[in-house]
Amino acid sequence: MKAAVIFCVPMITANGFAWRWRSEDHTEDSTHPFAYHADCVTDAERNGYMVGMDRMKARSDLVSGAAGKPAGARDSSGSFPRPS
Helix, strand or coil: CCEEEEEEEEEECCEEEEEEEEEEECCCCCCCEECCHHHHHHHHHHCEEEEEEEHCCCCCHHCCCCCCCCCCCCCCCCCCCCCC
């Protein structure tokens, strides 16, 4: 089965984004955007592509001042930490 990647694109007509898929060799794209990630994955599979979900990994180390803590975590006093 051929591989595809899923990506989001900004919507021009509304605030938000939509999902699209593209083959990894850039030879085929989805014919239209999808409101839901699951619908986009299903369409890629229907067209003979497999979407590698293992590529999406959380990177909490990228959040400033929250090394090892999930984004939005509260401190011991119950408050959100202030950025430095």
